[in-house]
Amino acid sequence: MKKFIRVLTWLALGVLVLAGLAGLSAHLFLRSTWPQEAGRLALGGLTGPVVVERDGHGVVRVRAESLEDLLFAQGVVHAQERLWQMEFQRRVGQGRLSEVLGEATLPQDRFLRTWGFYRAAQAAYARLLPEEKRAVDAYVAGVNAYLATRPPLPLEFRLLGFQPEPWTGPDVLVWAKMMSYDLSANWDTELLRYRLLARGLSPERIAQLLPPYPEDAPTILREPALPKEEEKPLKALLDLSRRLPRFLEASNNWVVAGSRTATGKPFLADDPHLSLGVPSLWFLMALEAPGFKAIGASLPGVPGIVIGRNERIAWGVTNVGADVQDLYVMEEAPGGYRYKGRVVPYRVREEVIRVKGGREERLKVRETVYGPVISDALEDRPKNPLALRWVSLDPEDHILMAYLGINRASKWDEFQKALSYYSAPSQNFVYADVDGNIGYTAPGRFPIRRPGHTGLYPVPGTGEWDWQGFVPYEAWPRAFNPKEGYVVTANHRVTPPGYPYTLALEWAEPYRARRIEEMLRAKPRLSLEDMKAVQLDQKSLLYQDFRPVLEALTPLSERGRTWRARLLAWDGTMAPSSEEALAFALWYTELTRLPEREVGEAHWDEPRYLLRAFKEGDKNCDQPGTEYQETCLDFAALALERALERKEALKAKTWGEVHRATFAHPVLSHTPLSRLSDREVAFGGDRYTVNVGPFDPATLRMTKGPSYRQIVDLADPEASLFVHPMGQSGHLLAPHAADLLPLWARGEYLPMRFAEPPRRQLVLEPLR
Template sequence: MLFPTMKRFLRGLVWLLGLFLFLALLLGFSGYLYLRASLPQGEGRIALEGLSAPVEVVRDGKGVVRIRAATLKDLFFAQGFVHAQERLWQMEFQRRVGQGRLSEILGEATLPQDRFLRTWGFYRAARAAYGKLYPEEKEAVDAYAAGVNAFLASGAPLPPEFRLLGFRPEPWTGPDVLVWAKMMSYDLSGNWEEELKRHRLLARGVSPKRLLELKPPYPEDAPTVLRAEDLKLPLKREEAPSALLRMAPPRFMEASNNWVVAGSRTETGKPFLANDPHLALQAPSLWFLMALEAPGLRAIGATLPGLPGVVIGRNERIAWGVTNVGADVEDLYLLEEVEGRGYRYKGRVVPYGVREEVIRVKGGREEVLKVRETVYGPVITDALEDPPKTPMALRWVSLDEEDHILMAFLGVNRAGNWEEFKKALLPYSAPSQNFVYADVEGNIGYIAPGKFPVRKEGHTGMVPVPGNGEWDWLGYRRPEEWPQAFNPARGYLVTANHKVTPKGFPYALTYDWAEPYRAERIEELLLAKEKLSLEDMKAIQQDQKSLLYRDFRPVLELLTPLSEGARAWRDRLLAWDGTMAPGSEEALVFALWYTELTRLPQREVGEAYWDEPRYLLKALKEGDKNCDQPETEYRESCLDYAALALERALDRKEALGARAWGEVHRARFPHAVLTHTPLKRLSDREVAFGGDRYTVNVGPFDPETLAMGHGPSYRQIVDLSDMEGSLFVHPMGQSGHFLSRHYADLLPLWQRGDYLPMRFGAPLGRTLLLEPLPSP
């Protein structure tokens, strides 16, 4: 009889032999040997041109990297080198996205995306910003790019994606570093889409009053990040909202959580700080865990391959976390065109500026894209597949010529107290983030930095406005006007993309806020105990109890289902506690029922699914014109619609053949390119997961496939009483190479809610010494 460990060993051996045979058949023996050789060197010595002194790179048993350098310049050089070792293909793909140059390597299929990206001008903006960097900021960017180039010049075999696609990467430049920051800003700034959506709904004949019903205001009684007592700015009387002022959450805001708890509420007497940003799930992971050490900087946490420094993490004295504010820093301007001459602006006709973008396509052909520019920015509707009749130009903070977001993060890495932390954020631009803060002295704080536009009275930013000069921005808010709080009396601060500012705050950051479900649940759990522990912080991050279910449960109580099976399931759902666990059959049925409910206004809005819980609740309780189904002879009530939705949900469950939520609700990690090749089985991963869009441990899903494409991309919990006892993790693994043992070894930990130690202490692992190239 074999022991379980021996069985696992034999199964692993069989899998490895099968993998070897598969790769040998697919690529040939020499191709397989190339793939093995392209794994990063993790120990020994490498001599590199550009270093001033030796740098120690230590990889622990999970591939987490610690870099120790004698200077900051050498530190960022080594960070660029190590990122390139582990994630060069990811970095190459990211910069090509930002440059709008995917078609050079992927062909015609990516031409629409390249046209869109070139029209916006992300790389053009990155080049302009690079030319205006502060000296210290520029040195870090240049050192990082030099480290990437040192890897390219080292002679190490390139990752397999380059061989499969048949090209070599170009040397890195400063704008290549900055462009990914621009793309992250784009990913977290989606107000232009909401403006366009509202414009199109109004064009469909939806009245402003009806828009307010379909997309209800943020609830007056729901929590906000800050309370009136947190603010030093004088409050003002709020005017009654117009039908276009307060809208529900935009599509782009998938979710993120962070919170900080003061020592008065913890067992240790010192703060805890937790963060889990929710972004796209992908292979390899978006993040890379790393500790950076040099004179003047000692930080550990989540880094972004392609950028220097630590984005989310801690140093020896402070900890910080971020979530998306969703601030409205984009506006669309309707252009009144004068045929053949330009557009009207401030009483005169202004000719369009035209820039030509040459898009090279794999195979040899070129396409010349002519982008129209205005005083506001590019005419982005030219790049849409279904452009509106009136052309619209975009004004966006991240297209400004000056952008010092990297300077802000590098300053945060080195900050030692609240005042230094705030000072570091002064040059912050976009995307605005909810920064929570804690330090070893026991202080906690919050600040939302960024370039917030000052708009003329009457310009809400929620719909496109005439681009005639009447509605131009008047500047940006001063840093002293940013929302912030320090050591609030209640002893905690929570952000979950919900409304930041309390009633009466002097200006609007945005009118698009996430539903308050996650924030309410986090606060509920923080207040459930008098003193909180590290284990409590873990439990909150892993919580999947649905307050959405709590809101919709009264509707279930009123249902009179049509079939015996539906009546039985109604009773089961009423007896359920609302936890969206992957093994729960009730969670599956509830998710399917809610998904069917979101079809309610399909005919009116032109979208298959309309995930607006408060609109749906009001409709089901008070009635709505969309509940009557035109294909039937009698007039259905909204409760009739809800009962039919349950029947349809059960039919869909039967068709799926699933008995648990996690069987169909799978967190998917696709590779950007290999997912479309025979190597998909090696590169892609998927695991069962729980939750939904509104649970703390979030699990948003595609209503058609039920697959989960976004989620907790990183988790950290910092214990300010024992910083070396802090925790972090991200899904997949540290390596971007699918043959590496660190390609997906963190995925099981992430799935079951485990963590890695977040410590500077020298780990047991492999050591690589990067040395200056000897003088000739």
């Protein structure tokens, strides 16, 4: 998934030039693909007029006379601005990239078809609730009505030589499945541990390399959510959870009560950390119809507002990182596999993958009682088949019903009722309302496993380790007006000791959570400017933890002594203008090489394993090929020299010169047209700063980060703020294709207002 696509040849570009661009400038050609933004547009399927306004930044506000017309119009607008993105996303979910991109994407399609994302979307669509289905169908009708006008297609369609097919209901639902996949990584970490076992590592050693979440680290909830008498049956499992590893990090959000703010009313902030690309993942919109009024970030291809506010409440989301996936090792037998004492035949489905040029590939996918045998689609196949059990492949999925209810909720009880429909990916929802209430809920289908089944390693698929049910709605983690006066979520552990269920055993390092709490506690009364400062903060608590290692090591050169002194005098802020930030990032990157020989991976970014090694010693510190037995501090000193050598080779003065937030088009970035599509900007931070800046150790480039920022002021909701990188338009060279990128990079925002002077107005009207 993450490697995505390496396609499109110079020959294809030549065909484009001959067929489409001959005699025209690129600008004029691309301009012909931009959507109609003013005047009137007649569309079949509308029941009344709809007003679509675009402001000076391309933010869209839509007003309709019914909810169905509103969502129809949202489908129209999404298709106008992001048709290629929507097409690409649904083809990813369908496993149909090779039809238009050729042989290069066959491995991707095999993987996607094996998992069965689109089959799951089809099953979920067939089981939608009536209200939910009307919303999906209205949105789909809007997309198709726009396509029926035969609009000029975006460049990507012309380049690849195909027309978009009509949209269907499962096309909407499949992108929610893909988002759930991106935010549910436990299967991958189970495989990692499985491979480490195969390398001869013991479970005890693996637990050292992947240390447990610290017992003294913050949790989102401070007190058990359920009565004490319900804790006893799972006490042993709770004790186990404190000894096992963590993983996954993706976002920040927090909500602060009026007792801690200068306005006397809450603030709510959110910044989901997801992939950065061309175009942006999000699309800013305000939607208004009788009984429905919401503004915030929408997902092209999906109806409604995902993160935002209405006139009375605001909400934000971060990834819980719940463990809702398990791999089962199947014991094969003649005629099938062994399950509950008998041999069960595999169900085999055939997937036909069409490849550009006319060839077809027939893929046979084995299905078990748990789900598909996904190891058949892995390049490095384990000896025994591995089947996947995952809640997002279940036939019932009412996530859209949840979001429709959230968009319309006016108080906590209505918000909770809406979340009762929520399944996956589980999210940390923070809440605030104009009455001054704040709250938190982690909704989702959380599996209950037998004691002894941690979910961290694949288990035998014999029936012995089947799930025992799901955590009941009443027991979901939640808090309403907590005594602390705030809730912070940064993908760290949700529940405190005493909570009777295990949601996950892998959590993000607590650096971001600690830093956010530190800043929220720094003042008795917090302002909107303080919320911005927290969201944009790039002070590294990772540096603070590794500073004692710098103090203890003995530099190997005069250059090393100079830089050791500079780093010890530095405050740890990973600013793009900082040279010390560059040196520290390079040094830490070299430190992550410590267990390379043991784990078979070049970089092992596990700070607590590394800190323990430098404090207590570790067998990986002794370097091969030398007579001297090196200590871990020797390794740290050598790492500093290597980092400084790399810094000199880079010829870079500051962190931002090499640490670039990179926005690449999924197709065009590998052609000469990348100069029209791709963007990059200097950025600060690292994986552990609040304003996050994770980077590839090899290139130092950043391809994930704050995909959207939002700050809601519940004292004056129209004073709220939002922004996302790149721009609103998915059309190359359009005025709003990349106009928000400089604002985002500088930490600036747009007003998050329902009322904003329009720059363009388009009236959608029924086709007569």
